[in-house]
Amino acid sequence: MNDAYPLFSNPSQINADFSWLQNQFSLLSDKRFPVVPHHLWQPTLLPSPAAYTGPSRIGFYYQWLLNQLIDCHPHLALEAEEIQINEAGKTRGAIDFLVRYQGQLEHWEVAVKFYLAYDNRWLGPNAKDALDIKVARMLDHQLALSSHPSFCQQYPHWQPSKKRLMVQGRLYRHYHSEQPLPDWPPVNHDSIGGWWCWPDALPTDREFAVLARDQWLSLPAFADLPKLERASLQGLSRTCHLLDDSLTPWFVVPSDWPANVPPLPSRQ
Template identity: 30%
Template sequence: MQTHTIVNLNLLASLRHQAVRDLAWCCFSSPLLAALPESDAQILPLPDGGHEINQWLTQLDRHPEPLLQSLAQAKSTRLGIYYEHLWRFYFSQHPRWQLLAQNLPVYKGKLTLGAFDFLCKHGDEYWHIETAVKFYLCDTHDPQQANAWHHWLGPNSNDRLDLKLAHLTEHQLPLHQSAEGQALLTKTFPQAKHWHTGLCLQGYLFSPAPPKLSSSDLAQSIPGKYFLRPSHSHTNQGSGFWWYLRDFLALISDCNTATDQHAAADLHWVILEYHQWFSPIELRDEASLQNPLRLSERISQHLLQTQRPLMLAAVKKYDAGDKSTEIVWREHLRAFVVPNEWPHQQTKH
């Protein structure tokens, strides 16, 4: 699989429920950053016993009702809320963690200064943890320029990595160190003498697709040199490419050429719905795969009507590996297709 994560692939292949697969992705996928300069926050997730978590997730996949009931309490279908509720379940159910509070607001008079995403206990340690899931596209082909955080934009270009990290560093993560935050924590949790700071920032980074990559090239293992990295990014961070609509349509058309017939049979593109944006996709129904012409029509219609980028995954055919003759299609590469005018609006500060 081309998405470079530390996800336990054997475990993931054994999980059937989407929500459990997404929870596993939260537990095991690499964070966006290996370090956050000018912050004392520890980068999460912590290495909390892989074998123990594997058993827990496997059991949960057999009986997912507690997780599904917990997720059903979410009052929004936004990805950030879904991500937050996955971590809420983790901190509530994992034997090494205890959830003390979630989204606890901090006030200064009638003014709300912010809210603690999670307040938790881990062993004898108390933790203030901020969580976020993000998807950033690099707007330059230059590897040196790509080091700068401001070159990484959200799909709708209303978000930017440098602005998000500045808000985390200057406002969200130090909230428990403010006078108001300290007063609230002392009043609510007087037994806690010290609070550790944790940041769980996960997601995917997308580089502009090299113009000379063909469909047959994409079907192979793609060299890491093609994936750009912002400063301090994690080496195992999930990666993908992005294409302008016109270029992606040309790539899809290229699948029908004689030289790419083998690649076309080996690699298929599927549109990812919002609820499929986290864990690598796995399909067991070949009927869900669309021919390139129909796929091109759907992508064109979506982008021309909404002017919103679309996430896709390229899947490859594998044996199921569970002593059956079943064929599965597993994610090989993740991608965004963006309008030809992207970025089409000014990034908000």
């Protein structure tokens, strides 16, 4: 990343990320889940250049990108965003987006995620998160918020007729592993686009560069990235995200990964 730009503020990266969001497939199978249809974004005008000023976390940045794309979409209108649902003085949750499309109000829950195939599960790079847990929460809790009595009482003028998920990101296979890919939840195989490994398994027949946190969506040109010094992988304590010289992304995880695998969700 250009040192002149703080995280999530490089204009060329932001514009590339808008295009990435339009073209990247859902992580989840559209045959099994109520996902926002991919064709909805094709073709769509790109937003005018804007500056992101939110928190330097990729989830907040992704939601901002989507907000901008909805705003310039000829057939979508953003009715509301981040609607807090309160019950007995406590916040029960927040609805990500209420969107009008073809005359109907839709409830969208959105996320950008990166998962690694391990032991029949898709685990997050820090192994504290898992795709099965995320999907269960989005279906059972987040999408249910727009039917909750507290929402209906607080916002009687909003009655969504459809509920959809928009989960993008990337899935990573275990390098040189013979294990089959996880069988739940059903994923879109077009979103599988990288490898992961422990430090001692990183191939030596290619060059690697280091990705900053705001370069995880649209992958920059290899020549523009700082090159990996392999000595930095000795005693690795945090997962690092790399790009090889064939433009394939990699996660290299610490030798003790995954130290604490989250329990399976109850729906399984």
